[in-house]
Amino acid sequence: MLTTIPQSRTFKLGYALYVALFFLYLFAPLVVVGIFAFNDSQFPSPPWRGFTLDWFLSSTGRIGIFHDDGLIGSIGTSIKVAVAVTILSLIVGTMNAFLLERAQFRGKSLLFTMMLWPLVIPGVILGVSILQFASTVANGLEDRFGIFIDFLRPGLPLVVFGQFSFIVTIATLVIAARLRKFDMTLEEAARDLGASRLGAIRTVTMPFLTPALIGAGVISFLMSFENFNTTLMLVGSEAPVTIRMFTQIRDGTTPVVNALSLLLMLVMATAGFGLLLANRGGEARRDSG
Amino acid sequence: MSVAALPSEGAGRAGLRLSLILLLAPALLWLGLLIILPHIQLLALSLKVKLGPRLYETGLTNYTEFFAESIYWSTLIRTAFISIAATALTLLIAFPVAYYIAKMIRGRRKNLLFVLALLPFWVSELIRTLGWIIILRETGLISLGLQWLGLIDQPVELLGNDAAILVGLVYTSMLFMVVPLVTVLDSLDDTLVEAGYDLGGNGFAVLREIIIPHAMPGIVAGCIIVFMLTLGNILTPALLGGKNSLWFTDQIFQKFIVRFNWEQGAAFGFLLLIVSSLVVWIGLKITRQSLASTMT
Numbered sequence: 117m118l119t120t121i122p123q124s125r126t127f128k129l130g131y132a133l134y135v136a137l138f139f140l141y142l143f144a145p146l147v148v149v150g151i152f153a154f155n156d157s158q159f160p161s162p163p164w165r166g167f168t169l170d171w172f173l174s175s176t177g178r179i180g181i182f183h184d185d186g187l188i189g190s191i192g193t194s195i196k197v198a199v200a201v202t203i204l205s206l207i208v209g210t211m212n213a214f215l216l217e218r219a220q221f222r223g224k225s226l227l228f229t230m231m232l233w234p235l236v237i238p239g240v241i242l243g244v245s246i247l248q249f250a251s252t253v254a255n256g257l258e259d260r261f262g263i264f265i266d267f268l269r270p271g272l273p274l275v276v277f278g279q280f281s282f283i284v285t286i287a288t289l290v291i292a293a294r295l296r297k298f299d300m301t302l303e304e305a306a307r308d309l310g311a312s313r314l315g316a317i318r319t320v321t322m323p324f325l326t327p328a329l330i331g332a333g334v335i336s337f338l339m340s341f342e343n344f345n346t347t348l349m350l351v352g353s354e355a356p357v358t359i360r361m362f363t364q365i366r367d368g369t370t371p372v373v374n375a376l377s378l379l380l381m382l383v384m385a386t387a388g389f390g391l392l393l394a395n396r397g398g399e400a401r402r403d404s405g
Numbered sequence: 406m407s408v409a410a411l412p413s414e415g416a417g418r419a420g421l422r423l424s425l426i427l428l429l430a431p432a433l434l435w436l437g438l439l440i441i442l443p444h445i446q447l448l449a450l451s452l453k454v455k456l457g458p459r460l461y462e463t464g465l466t467n468y469t470e471f472f473a474e475s476i477y478w479s480t481l482i483r484t485a486f487i488s489i490a491a492t493a494l495t496l497l498i499a500f501p502v503a504y505y506i507a508k509m510i511r512g513r514r515k516n517l518l519f520v521l522a523l524l525p526f527w528v529s530e531l532i533r534t535l536g537w538i539i540i541l542r543e544t545g546l547i548s549l550g551l552q553w554l555g556l557i558d559q560p561v562e563l564l565g566n567d568a569a570i571l572v573g574l575v576y577t578s579m580l581f582m583v584v585p586l587v588t589v590l591d592s593l594d595d596t597l598v599e600a601g602y603d604l605g606g607n608g609f610a611v612l613r614e615i616i617i618p619h620a621m622p623g624i625v626a627g628c629i630i631v632f633m634l635t636l637g638n639i640l641t642p643a644l645l646g647g648k649n650s651l652w653f654t655d656q657i658f659q660k661f662i663v664r665f666n667w668e669q670g671a672a673f674g675f676l677l678l679i680v681s682s683l684v685v686w687i688g689l690k691i692t693r694q695s696l697a698s699t700m701t
Contacts, residue, residue: 131501131505131509134501134502135501135502135505135518138498138502139521139522141576142521142522142524142525142576142579143525144536144540145525145533145534145535145536145537145539145540145576146525146528146532146533146536147536148536148539148540148546149532149535149536149539152539159544160535160538160539161538161539161542161544161545162539162544162545162546162549163544163549207431208431208432208435211428211431211432212431212432214428215425215428215429215432219425219428219429221425221429225697227432227436228697229695229696229697230436230440230441231432231436232696232697233436233440234440236633236681236682236685236696237440237444237678237681238633238636238637238654238677238678238681239637240637240639240654240657240658240674240677241447241637241657241674241677241678241681242440244447244657244661244670244671244674245443245444245446245447245674246439246443247661248443248446248447248450248661248667248671249442249443249446249447252446252450277439278439280435280439281435281439281440284435338527341529342529342530342531344529344530344531344639344640345637345638345639345640345654348639348658349658349661349662358529358531361531361535362531362640362643362644365531365534365535365538365644366643366644373535374535377528377531377532377535380528380529380532381528381532384527384528385524385527388524388527392520
């Protein structure tokens with residue numbers, strides 16, 4: 117079973133057909149979601165009742181996505197959370213990367229293994245463990261000292277901490293992988309030319325890390341934006357878009373969620389291709405230069 | 406000279422120590438406050454037994470209740486079985502595709518197909534599940550298509566059963582199986598496969614004796630990740646399995662958020678964590694790998 121090994125025509129054709137069917141299966145649900153955003157019906161389901169842009173634009177009777185303040189607000193909430201998670205993950209991830217790649221200390225390999233734990237703990241468990249821990253601390257402070265700390269109660273700050281708790285592992289791995297490839301003599305050269313330790317890191321090492329920081333940033337943002345399991349356990353009254361869409365789909369919804377999904381897919385696709393092109397441009401420049 | 410050099414060397418070492426502490430601080434805060442202490446607290450909570458308002462004793466009641474009530478343990482077993490089935494199906498569907506991408510095509514087309522296989526997973530699980538709802542619901546595409554073909558004369562509801570959950574879980578797990586499989590099959594030397602044929606093996610023998618043994622680390626890695634993610638999934642069973650999906654994560658959610666019985670919920674959470682970790686641990690033992698080596 118290789119290109120170099122002769123196979124019967126039927127086998128080759130059958131194999132190609134299977135792979136084609138696989139890709140049909142991969143994309144069918146997404147295409148279906150997109151198509152039914154334009155269905156002139158109250159429900160996101162067949163039969164097809166004609167083409168309409170109501171689920172995007174309408175503001176009277178049917179509420180299109182551009183006039184659905186609840187859904188738009190929830191997107192804003194998700195973006196706020198994702199930005200916070202991304203910034204936190206990049207800062208802590210970078211420090212972790214330096215710790216793992218540069219520092220020598222006892223228990224380092226144990227620390228590294230512990231950093232990987234969040235990836236093998238189910239998201240629901242991460243959520244409930246942080247939920248009850250924060251509540252216990254909040255209750256303790258309240259009972260003993262009469263201090264009320266709001267951010268330890270279910271709400272956006274806890275959502276940020278919950279998502280950060282495992283996304284930072286991925287940021288750490290991405291940044292550390294790049295830092296490992298860094299040629300230390302460059303930093304030494306900068307020091308020889310009179311730069312301070314931090315100065316050399318800022319002017320030489322950090323620019324080298326930029327592609328990894330961008331990559332880790334995009335992954336962190338996406339993972340936060342799309343997170344459901346951990347968020348569900350920690351969310352308060354202000355719901356991010358995944359939670360809101362979940363409730364709406366579960367309880368029955370109009371095709372407005374299809375319209376929103378289509379827009380999100382377009383944004384993702386644009387961002388994804390942009391990143392791919394930027395990466396390719398960067399590599400080409402590096403190759404020629 | 407040596408006397409003069411000492412203090413500055415001492416200062417340098419102190420500086421290094423300080424920067425080490427500064428670098429360690431965020432990692433320790435993160436792991437301590439968000440991972441370790443919460444899980445210790447979760448364990449402690451699961452061992453608390455409520456006697457009355459604000460009155461607790463330590464005991465295993467939350468766990469014994471789990472084993473005494475058949476609805477609880479049967480749900481965990483059911484969840485584990487469906488997760489195993491989903492993992493096996495994902496592997497069966499993904500393997501030929503991964504082999505095709507890794508070995509049957511080359512160059513630009515190969516890269517394109519690989520990227521294409523990853524693309525749907527940039528979209529949130531919620532949107533993908535919405536697609537399956539539209540396809541499977543009573544007024545959905547399959548039901549409509551079958552009526553149009555004249556195979557059935559009544560609309561058929563395909564949501565709200567185990568098969569629907571399985572379809573959603575397999576779909577959502579595909580990426581995590583395809584990527585490790587393509588990676589591991591890519592590293593298989595073509596000449597080994599050719600040698601297998603030259604030595605008189607047929608396609609099946611080559612697959613069994615050469616390809617699958619070589620792919621084993623990727624197969625195990627993919628299976629561990631997929632099993633872990635399906636076991637911990639809460640979205641897909643809730644949306645495709647309907648109100649009585651009887652999924653274990655849903656019971657944890659019910660205990661914590663709906664019934665506010667945190668002690669019992671904590672015990673359930675710990676049981677899920679144990680099952681999940683056990684599978685990861687066994688998988689690592691089988692392949693003789695460590696967590697660190699599989700992740701980097």
